[in-house]
Amino acid sequence: MEFFINNVWIIPALPLWSFLLILFGRIFNVYENKYISLALTAGSTFIGFISSIFILFYCINNPETSTQYNILWLDTGNLKFSIGWLVDNLAAMMLVVVTSISLLIQIYSHGYMEQDKGYHRFFAYLVLFNFSMLALVLSTNLFQTYIFWELVGVSSYLLIGFWFYKPSAAQAAKKAFIINRIGDCGLLVGTLALLFYSLNWWTSSQNILLEFATLGQAGSLALANAGPVLFGLLALGLLFGPIAKSAQIPLHTWLADAMEGPTPISALIHAATMVAAGVYLIARLYPVFELSPQIMTIMVWVGAITAFIAATIAITQTDIKKCLAYSTCSQLGYMVLAMGVGAYSAGLFHLITHAYFKAMLFLCSGAVIHSLADQQNMKYMGGLRKKIPIVAYTYLIGTLAIAGLFLSGFWSKEAILLSLYIQGKNLLLIIALITAFMTAYYMFRSYFMVFEGEYRGHAHFHKPSKIMTVPLIILAVPSALIGFIFSGSLKSIGIGSFDSFIFYGHALHEAHVSLFLPICSLIIATLGFLLAGIIYWDKLKSLYCNCFKLVEKYFSPLYKLSTNKWYFDDFNNLLIKYLILPISELISIFDKYVIDGFINLCGISTLYKGKAVSLLQNGNIQTYLVTALLSFIAIITVVFLIYII
């Protein structure tokens, strides 16, 4: 056990090594066989997974310890930047989640991508992502986090644009990258401001620069130095990183477009792990955010509004992946909301359960899409339960889990609702419950549209291979059970509740056990299920063909609002067209005529001077003679004039 704790660097190092091997595959003969890439990728992740399991058990047995090791990386006199690894309960949990989901998705990807030309490239990107995500989880300080945060963004960019020859994919990759830049800019500014206002403390103390362990003290010092307003802005900047990465409003638009990437990528990066990194960073920076109540309020409302709006958008999406993407967005909003109201454990608990079931849902959708020859529109699906029962039942498990009907989502959502209830934030509670209702509705809607009823499409159907279905079955287990396992119900056999393992400040004790909330949320979820069933399940009502018309008829404005994604993209386009483009054109005019003009003047004047002098260099010896004589006369004249004067 000690060995794994002390050599935790192996976990990110192996993926990096595999990445380099695949990158320079021509030298190492990797490209000869597809299984070599798969073995390198999955093997490195598998070793990481085993180590993570051991580390997790170590952390469960010794919950109070946190191990960190630092290497001096940049020594600039006063500032000594370090990189290293930090293992505490949170990191151990995240390691297990990331490695286990990655491992299954990598195996699944082999089935999904087998026919693709860019198979090795895909695995190289995948393993690069794995490396950066694991290193991000293990970061000891904010700078290291920032580095891997960017690297994760790059991997995401590469994988969204994996099919770069499709214009939509290239656009989506660019969009994701640029929107993430906005957030990263805020994060960098916040980091530097935090460093600036607490610089003396860092340099005088022996602590590692910006390490998470003592960030709280530095934060309070920065608060004292900067004053509440500046500190609030600083924290807002820091919050912008998670807002962009976790696709919160107003920077959420990239996530739906990111579905242009291959489906395993949507599952791994844009549902389970990378987008959750934002929440993870909030958890790491919790000591700083906690110092500014306004920022916590902003966080709460960003989360709540995202959860609500994304759920309303998901209701009307007909693209199965977009539907799931907005669902992800909504659930991330839930997590941010939980972090904002101080339900630290509940938010992270939801992160972990969500990672499992959302990864599984995406893999199911990938299997469906793959078997229907890249058909993504749910209107042309239906009745697939009889053809691919494994996928259908795992999707059903995922749907039940995310809807909060008894499976793992129930427990984590319950924890969030409970903390809202305890704190008496009724408005937020109502929003959360409405969102839960909508979640149940749109998830069952998608389930019914895809797997029940009659097949409405024309595409030729072929069965997904075993290598794709086995990971689904494996993922179904944690999706169904992980919430129950960590809910605290199994205390008698030695597994404590999640909030006694990962918590902020001091562990919450079960202060309030009420049957009101669980029953309420179960009823709401069931209502969502029933509504979806009434509209979409032919066994309840065979009104499928009329349903869209019905909704369009009676809820036309709302329906339009929802299908157009609340006009966020249009708003952004207008903003760019009427605000940013004119400003940048003004700037470009300045650039073109003043700065470029000056530079060109220098260039042109030199050019013409050169041309003027080059007239002398015409090869005619008499011209040279004239030049020499003129110079001679000039020198003589000057000398004479000096003597005369």
Added chain:
Amino acid sequence: MEVLQFLFFGMFALVIVISALGAIFCRNIIHSIVSLVITFLSVSGIFILLNADFLAISQIIIYAVGITILLVFSLMFTTTKDDNKLWLAFAPRTILAFVVAGTLFILLMFNITNKFTDFNINPKSFITKAPKESTIELLKKQGTTPIIGKQLLTKYVLPFEILSILLLGVIIGAAVIAKKDTNEKNRASESA
């Protein structure tokens, strides 16, 4: 005597300037060579006025005969029909040439007419140094030839010998350069 000297000087100077200008500005190259010969002869006259009889004779032998013949022979090798078109250079350079020559002349005239006393270049100081009586006697009997010969074989014997080597080199060099390249000829015939 003085007046006669002045008269001859004026005549020779006038002929020199006119014929030198003619040598430069004549369109026909033969005319300018003839004009050049006149310049050379007049210069030899100036030499006689300057008590330099040996130089005057040498001038006629070397310049007015030797070099002129060389020029004419080279013309025989090189001139084509349209050479008369080659007169003056293109306008900017011609104007520049007048500017340069004029400025140079003005500078020289400043110098000569003793404007720059600070430089201690006072031509009159040379004039005040009168020749010895014996030299004047020698000049009257035999001219400057004995003086020059004595100088060349005593004080300036080393430059004199070097000059002879130089002349030998020039003879060989000129022959080699002007000779038609036999290899090239062969090559030209082969290709033809």
Added chain:
Amino acid sequence: MELGLVHYLILVAILFCIGILGLIISRNIVKILISIEILLNAVNINFAAFANFGDLDEAKGQVFAIFIMAIAAAEIALGLAILIACYNNRHSIDIEDYTSLKS
């Protein structure tokens, strides 16, 4: 008015400037050589004049004038040899055609 050194020097200055002028404005290579001869003659007169008015006892100026004449002969011989060699190559005695110094 006595005939002095200054008059000779003025003559030399005029002749020299004519030589410079010819050197620059000529297009015919033979004419350029002619101009060089005029320049050397001007210098010779200069030497002879200074020898006459300052140094008749040793006549150093005249000795140098002899040297200059020898070197002028050498120079004109070489110059014309080069001219003939050039003419064999390019069939032109126009100085404008000889601009290979340019590159």
